[in-house]
Amino acid sequence: MDALNMAWQRRQPEAGLLHHSDRGSQNTRDVYRRALERLKAVQSMSNKGACWDNAVQESFFSTLKVELDLQLARGTRAQTRSEVCEWIEVFYNRQRRHSSLSYRSPVAFEEQAPYPELSLH
Known part of the structure; x- marks a missing residue:
């Protein structure tokens, strides 16, 4: 929620x-x-x-778990939540290049999209 x-x-x-x-x-x-x-x-x-309809979500969570190495327990729940939020907002959306977006970040892709209402910022 x-x-x-x-x-x-x-x-x-x-x-x-x-x-x-x-x-x-x-x-x-x-x-x-x-x-x-x-x-x-x-x-x-x-x-x-x-399973095909949620392949994008499954791929995202797989990437999150691997890139943040979430198999290892560390810190408090609040610290882990903060780390995940930072990874999504700072790295994944703004820096990480996505092959499905012609190797651009989601923010860069949306800046070039013809739909300004879809902007991430």
């Missing part, structure tokens, strides 16, 4: 945003579905057992 609200506040998308997720329990809870309805977002989930 915190991540959804933070993303919504930062991006301010129009009604009808397509929000894709897998069928994990956090995405199917009534409170989460009601929040999406309140934000006028359309929830999209793949069928049970269809």
Whole structure:
């Protein structure tokens, strides 16, 4: 819920945003579905057992775990959360080049996109 609200506040998308997720329990809870309805977002989930629709998310989390070496427990939960947030906001979105974006960072890609409402900043 915190991540959804933070993303919504930062991006301010129009009604009808397509929000894709897998069928994990956090995405199917009534409170989460009601929040999406309140934000006028359309929830999209793949069928049970269809892994292709969430391949992008799975790839992201795999990259996060490998690049931050999250197999090792270190610090407090708050410290780990801060480290993950910094990795996403500073490195992943602004510096890391993505092959699917013609080897540009998401911020650089969106700066060149013809849709200014999609800007990350």
